[in-house]
Amino acid sequence: xxxxxxxxxxxxxxxxxxxxxxxxxxxxxxxxxxxxxxxxxxxxxxxxxxxxxxxxxxxxxxxxxxxxxxxxxxxxxxxxxxxxxxxxxxxxxxxxxxxxxxxxxxxxxxxxxxxxxxxxxxxxxxxxxxxxxxxxxxxxxxxxxxxxxxxxxxxxxxxxxxxxxxxxxxxxxxxxxxxxxxxxxxxxxxxxxxxxxxxxxxxxxxxxxxxxxxxxxxxxxxxxxxxxxxxxxxxxxxxxxxxxxxxxxxxxxxxxxxxxxxxxxxxxxxxxxxxxxxxxxxxxxxxxxxxxxxxxxxxxxxxxxxxxxxxxxxxxxxxxxxxxxxxxxxxxxxxxxxxxxxxxxxxxxxxxxxxxxxxxxxxxxxxxxxxxxxxxxxxxxxxxxxxxxxxxxxxxxxxxxxxxxxxxxxxxxxxxxxxxxxxxxxxxxxxxxxxxxxxxxxxxxxxxxxxxxxxxxxxxxxxxxxxxxxxxxxxxxxxxxxxxxxxxxxxxxxxxxxxxxxxxxxxx
Amino acid sequence: xxxxxxxxxxxxxxxxxxxxxxxxxxxxxxxxxxxxxxxxxxxxxxxxxxxxxxxxxxxxxxxxxxxxxxxxxxxxxxxxxxxxxxxxxxxxxxxxxxxxxxxxxxxxxxxxxxxxxxxxxxxxxxxxxxxxxxxxxxxxxxxxxxxxxxxxxxxxxxxxxxxxxxxxxxxxxxxxxxxxxxxxxxxxxxxxxxxxxxxxxxxxxxxxxxxxxxxxxxxxxxxxxxxxxxxxxxxxxxxxxxxxxxxxxxxxxxxxxxxxxxxxxxxxxxxxxxxxxxxxxxxxxxxxxxxxxxxxxxxxxxxxxxxxxxxxxxxxxxxxxxxxxxxxxxxxxxxxxxxxxxxxxxxxxxxxxxxxxxxxxxxxxxxxxxxxxxxxxxxxxxxxxxxxxxxxxxxxxxxxxxxxxxxxxxxxxxxxxxxxxxxxxxxxxxxxxxxxxxxxx
Numbered sequence: 005x006x007x008x009x010x011x012x013x014x015x016x017x018x019x020x021x022x023x024x025x026x027x028x029x030x031x032x033x034x035x036x037x038x039x040x041x042x043x044x045x046x047x048x049x050x051x052x053x054x055x056x057x058x059x060x061x062x063x064x065x066x067x068x069x070x071x072x073x074x075x076x077x078x079x080x081x082x083x084x085x086x087x088x089x090x091x092x093x094x095x096x097x098x099x100x101x102x103x104x105x106x107x108x109x110x111x112x113x114x115x116x117x118x119x120x121x122x123x124x125x126x127x128x129x130x131x132x133x134x135x136x137x138x139x140x141x142x143x144x145x146x147x148x149x150x151x152x153x154x155x156x157x158x159x160x161x162x163x164x165x166x167x168x169x170x171x172x173x174x175x176x177x178x179x180x181x182x183x184x185x186x187x188x189x190x191x192x193x194x195x196x197x198x199x200x201x202x203x204x205x206x207x208x209x210x211x212x213x214x215x216x217x218x219x220x221x222x223x224x225x226x227x228x229x230x231x232x233x234x235x236x237x238x239x240x241x242x243x244x245x246x247x248x249x250x251x252x253x254x255x256x257x258x259x260x261x262x263x264x265x266x267x268x269x270x271x272x273x274x275x276x277x278x279x280x281x282x283x284x285x286x287x288x289x290x291x292x293x294x295x296x297x298x299x300x301x302x303x304x305x306x307x308x309x310x311x312x313x314x315x316x317x318x319x320x321x322x323x324x325x326x327x328x329x330x331x332x333x334x335x336x337x338x339x340x341x342x343x344x345x346x347x348x349x350x351x352x353x354x355x356x357x358x359x360x361x362x363x364x365x366x367x368x369x370x371x372x373x374x375x376x377x378x379x380x381x382x383x384x385x386x387x388x389x390x391x392x393x394x395x396x397x398x399x400x401x402x403x404x405x406x407x408x409x410x411x412x413x414x415x416x417x418x419x420x421x422x423x424x425x426x427x428x429x430x431x432x433x434x435x436x437x438x439x440x441x442x443x444x445x446x447x448x449x450x451x452x453x454x455x456x457x458x459x460x461x462x463x464x465x466x467x468x469x470x471x472x473x474x475x476x477x478x479x480x481x482x483x484x485x486x487x488x489x490x491x492x493x494x495x496x497x498x499x500x501x502x503x504x505x506x507x508x509x510x511x512x
Numbered sequence: 513x514x515x516x517x518x519x520x521x522x523x524x525x526x527x528x529x530x531x532x533x534x535x536x537x538x539x540x541x542x543x544x545x546x547x548x549x550x551x552x553x554x555x556x557x558x559x560x561x562x563x564x565x566x567x568x569x570x571x572x573x574x575x576x577x578x579x580x581x582x583x584x585x586x587x588x589x590x591x592x593x594x595x596x597x598x599x600x601x602x603x604x605x606x607x608x609x610x611x612x613x614x615x616x617x618x619x620x621x622x623x624x625x626x627x628x629x630x631x632x633x634x635x636x637x638x639x640x641x642x643x644x645x646x647x648x649x650x651x652x653x654x655x656x657x658x659x660x661x662x663x664x665x666x667x668x669x670x671x672x673x674x675x676x677x678x679x680x681x682x683x684x685x686x687x688x689x690x691x692x693x694x695x696x697x698x699x700x701x702x703x704x705x706x707x708x709x710x711x712x713x714x715x716x717x718x719x720x721x722x723x724x725x726x727x728x729x730x731x732x733x734x735x736x737x738x739x740x741x742x743x744x745x746x747x748x749x750x751x752x753x754x755x756x757x758x759x760x761x762x763x764x765x766x767x768x769x770x771x772x773x774x775x776x777x778x779x780x781x782x783x784x785x786x787x788x789x790x791x792x793x794x795x796x797x798x799x800x801x802x803x804x805x806x807x808x809x810x811x812x813x814x815x816x817x818x819x820x821x822x823x824x825x826x827x828x829x830x831x832x833x834x835x836x837x838x839x840x841x842x843x844x845x846x847x848x849x850x851x852x853x854x855x856x857x858x859x860x861x862x863x864x865x866x867x868x869x870x871x872x873x874x875x876x877x878x879x880x881x882x883x884x885x886x887x888x889x890x891x892x893x894x895x896x897x898x899x900x901x902x903x904x905x906x907x908x909x910x911x912x913x914x915x916x917x918x919x920x921x922x923x924x925x926x927x928x929x930x931x932x933x934x935x936x937x938x939x940x941x942x943x944x945x946x947x948x949x950x951x952x953x
Contacts, residue, residue, distance in 0.1 A: 345827055350823045366829065377810050381808070
């Protein structure tokens with residue numbers, strides 16, 4: 005492991021209209037090291053990596069490989085220089101096999117036009133054995149797990165001769181077990197002399213896998229430190245610029261009457277397959293019930309059915325004793341359900357609408373926001389101004405379109421609207437997805453506040469850490485069934501096991 | 513008079529109007545879609561939104577203005593190619609629109625409408641220019657209303673290509689009621705005809721909205737089909753031996769004349785010379801109504817929410833199906849009102865020839881596209897197209913300056929170019945070149 009850096013970025017500056025995304029950023033990568041890039045959303049991580057991958061040209065600064073300055077005008081140039089990137093959202097063709105995906109665009113050919121599939125398979129097998137990336141070359145990509153798809157992406161980069169691998173939030177889509185397997189792969193790659201840039205905002209992962217950590221804040225490098233001796237608290241402070249409460253501080257729950265009762269609910273998904281099977285659960289006033297599970301195990305369909313956005317095939321949903329099974333979304337809202345949707349861009353906000361209009365999405369039809377069908381813009385605006393202040397929404401006035409806010413502030417707008425409606429039951433679906441540490445802390449505090457105010461909170465999250473730290477009870481969902489109930493003292497390993505269907509227990 | 517009407521009708525409307533406009537549709541949809549999943553680039557959220565969706569002040573007009581200037585410039589090149597002087601031709605067309613009337617200031621007198629009192633007035637209300645202007649505004653009226661039919665549906669995320677059919681349905685009902693009930697009290701008669709025509713157009717377009725809401729039939733397809741249904745039903749109704757054909761002269765395929773009591777009052781110019789009826793005020797009032805409904809009512813709030821993001825609207829308890837149906841119905845009501853204003857305001861009769869030649873709905877669509885669905889924009893766009901059609905008609909344009917048979921084509925060329933350039937989206941082109949500059953590869 006030579007100390008001279010393999011890759012060196014010096015004084016990178018990238019300006020977008022109105023924003024300095026990277027300000028004189030310097031970053032280096034040694035051969036055979038894992039260098040983590042840490043920062044909140046909007047800190048400039050992606051911009052920097054997109055510059056390195058040839059997607060953007062920096063306004064200033066140089067990039068040197070092995071001490072020689074290089075010009076990365078396109079992704080093609082980046083690949084030729086041995087830089088590979090595994091995006092957060094995979095770029096695979098689902099109906100093709102693993103081998104076909106990997107060799108795509110640089111296929112071994114027989115004659116001029118025919119794909120030499122045997123050669124492709126051979127090359128893929130060689131690569132996967134060499135780096136310990138077990139994957140079947142003949143499997144179709146849409147039939148393998150997300151974790152395996154990620155391996156295909158890594159193999160694709162290696163096949164194209166990558167010496168430097170950029171992994172963009174690689175664990176976001178993985179179960180804890182899969183994440184551990186990924187770490188094994190990263191260590192194997194490191195031993196083979198590959199260099200890895202690991203982008204994340206999950207502190208414990210960064211500490212576990214990285215050799216060095218560079219933290220970005222608002223486009224500026226805060227510091228580069230060795231992982232040895234770093235602490236989560238220290239890193240969080242570097243990221244956010246102040247002390248952050250990582251663990252949720254909450255008094256014990258004092259559950260009251262059940263406010264949300266779901267009985268034997270069965271829901272089918274868009275393809276007509278049963279996505280939720282005979283689910284029964286209840287959430288009492290003053291408690292947070294967390295639903296843990298790997299993505300696409302029926303969580304979305306369960307929430308949609310409760311929120312009146314999807315038809316339930318069988319079973320009942322009761323809010324405070326009132327039957328809302330298959331009621332319209334409006335009736336469900338009126339019955340006292342607040343819903344923080346998992347996809348705030350699709351469901352939570354009307355992005356071209358102003359914040360005033362977004363905050364009025366439920367209230368507009370009621371007095372005093374409207375009267376006899378006519379809106380009262382002044383009153384709507386005053387209400388918006390008040391909520392923006394109370395929920396500390398930054399970066400916009402009531403007249404700003406929601407699309408112009410950062411993700412964290414957008415989520416605050418959604419939360420402000422849902423909580424201000426004073427619901428009996430609050431459904432929070434992945435409420436911190438894509439948010440940074442500071443915003444996550446805010447959201448968590450608000451959810452606990454709502455619990456303590458006597459509301460029933462149903463939390464659905466793919467982040468085990470979040471479920472564990474917020475919930476008073478944890479239900480694990482697997483293939484549409486509730487397969488176990490755990491106390492918040494359960495370990496990630498216990499939950500992880502249940503999430504993959506192993507050691508299935510009867511639902512409580 | 514029907515022949516007159518046909519001459520002044522823009523029967524030379526873009527032959528490929530529907531295809532060209534559908535291209536516009538895709539572009540606009542794409543713009544909407546891009547506006548939806550916003551902050552893509554880390555750190556610069558909502559750049560597009562800031563630049564284009566919420567453009568303020570001058571920049572709101574820059575796009576449409578640039579589009580128009582470019583279209584006129586290219587039209588000028590065509591004129592040049594025919595060996596004429598584009599500036600002189602445009603000057604003559606401008607004079608033909610009657611808009612030059614505003615520049616002829618002097619000391620004149622005016623008879624107050626609907627009275628015998630004369631008062632001093634800045635402009636000469638009976639000059640040739642004044643008559644030209646009356647014609648232009650008569651044409652502007654239905655273009656405003658069919659433009660609103662497109663604009664309103666668009667705010668709900670629907671592309672209403674059926675303005676033409678809805679306009680015709682309104683015209684048919686206006687004829688039917690206007691030629692019946694000969695002894696009705698005039699005001700009630702006009703009101704009845706207008707209200708029934710509007711409701712019929714609403715039902716006609718509402719059908720397309722309902723089909724979209726219930727079975728997902730795409731509104732572009734259904735409204736195009738409804739256009740043809742309207743055209744051929746009308747051709748049957750007023751054609752020879754049709755149920756509404758002229759009862760006196762069985763040989764002529766034309767309707768009866770609207771009875772005097774059902775005609776809209778003409779407040780400027782002579783009724784016999786197609787003076788300006790109060791239809792223009794109805795159209796202007798509808799621009800205001802449109803703004804109020806969209807911006808100041810719960811209905812408009814729902815329509816816009818559905819138009820921008822049906823998923824979020826649904827999650828907020830707004831019925832998407834109801835709004836699709838309602839928005840189309842209101843849009844159809846606007847267009848049908850335009851048909852009624854034409855029939856009761858100056859046409860007074862209708863025949864299969866007029867029906868098949870009419871392009872008003874599509875010109876309204878171009879006006880809405882050019883005006884970015886804003887009330888002021890739709891109004892100005894309608895005035896532009898109304899003026900162009902009138903200014904290049906063979907009655908208005910001096911044949912020694914430019915042959916009118918070419919002038920009609922020039923109108924079509926300019927209309928087509930405007931729609932084409934809107935489709936291209938000049939703002940998008942600017943953005944493209946800026947990106948290119950940022951990344952010279």
